[in-house]
Structures are given as structure tokens and as C-alpha cells.
Amino acid sequence: MIAAAWTPICRVEDIPVLGSRRVERERGLDVAIFRNDQDAVFALLDRCPHKGGPLSQGIVFGTHVACPLHNWTIGLCDGQASAPDEGCTPKFSVKVEEGQVYLDAHELATQAIDLERPVAGPQKRGPHAPPLRGSLPPGGADPAWGGPAPDRRASKA
Numbered sequence: 331m332i333a334a335a336w337t338p339i340c341r342v343e344d345i346p347v348l349g350s351r352r353v354e355r356e357r358g359l360d361v362a363i364f365r366n367d368q369d370a371v372f373a374l375l376d377r378c379p380h381k382g383g384p385l386s387q388g389i390v391f392g393t394h395v396a397c398p399l400h401n402w403t404i405g406l407c408d409g410q411a412s413a414p415d416e417g418c419t420p421k422f423s424v425k426v427e428e429g430q431v432y433l434d435a436h437e438l439a440t441q442a443i444d445l446e447r448p449v450a451g452p453q454k455r456g457p458h459a460p461p462l463r464g465s466l467p468p469g470g471a472d473p474a475w476g477g478p479a480p481d482r483r484a485s486k487a
């Protein structure tokens with residue numbers, strides 16, 4: 331295990347009570363640092379385990395944050411979604427000393443750098459999914475999919 335090299339980030343009072351600040355990284359998504367009403371500080375990847383919502387814009391209560399997109403509740407101590415939801419967002423080590431907030435430089439440089447924020451838009455469709463409304467399946471319309479019947483007159487000639 332590598333000994334932590336603590337990087338100074340900000341003062342506790344620089345983080346809004348029941349709010350957060352984002353820490354940019356050279357690679358990977360930002361890290362969100364949160365402050366609760368007891369002045370405890372936590373750090374999570376700024377990405378909800380549900381659909382990638384920005385947790386830094388969520389509402390902090392106790393030791394949890396409510397995601398601003400669909401209101402999942404994520405534990406600030408462990409990044410774990412509260413049941414019945416499932417999933418986990420990476421957490422980062424935090425040290426607070428005399429009001430100064432530090433994050434582990436090694437974790438900032440290496441942890442969860444491969445995770446991306448999902449792109450908004452339709453989900454990938456399987457090969458047997460019916461066509462989107464107003465589009466035709468490969469090879470033309472198919473009555474089984476509710477589209478117009480193929481023109482059979484052409485085959486009678």
C-alpha cells in the first residue's frame with residue numbers, strides 16, 4: 331500500500347454547509363467534496379451510480395446526498411446507494427487538519443479515471459426490438475410490428 335500524499339484542496343468553510351465543491355482532475359471525472367451540517371467532509375466521484383447524475387448538485391442530509399436527477403440516496407461515507415436501489419460510486423479519502431481539507435494525490439490521479447458520464451439519448455436497442463415509431467425495420471415494413479403490410483400486388487404479375 332502506498333502512503334497517502336495529501337494534497338491541500340480548500341478550507342472547510344470554502345464548502346457550503348449541506349453543499350459541495352467540485353475538484354477537477356487531470357484525467358477522469360471531477361471529485362465532489364461535500365460538507366454536512368456537522369462540518370464533516372466527504373469526497374465521492376461526481377457521478378451517480380444510477381445514470382451518472384452530478385452528485386455535486388444534490389442535496390446533502392446527514393451522511394447522505396440525494397441525486398438531483400432521480401433522487402437516489404447515496405451514502406457519503408461509502409458511495410453506496412441506499413436500498414432498494416443498488417450501485418456504488420467511488421469514494422475518495424479525505425483528511426481535515428486545522429480546517430484545511432486534503433485529498434490523497436494518488437487517488438486523485440488514479441482512481442476511477444476510466445469512468446465516464448453517460449451520454450443523454452436513447453438507449454442502445456437490441457436486434458429484436460420493434461422499430462421506433464415512424465421508422466421502418468430493415469428490409470421494409472412488417473405487419474407483425476404494426477407497420478403497413480407489404481405490397482403483394484407486385485408478386486402477382
Ligand code: FES
Pocket residue numbers: 378379380381382383397398399400401402
Ligand atoms: S442519475 Fe442519480 S438518481 Fe438517476
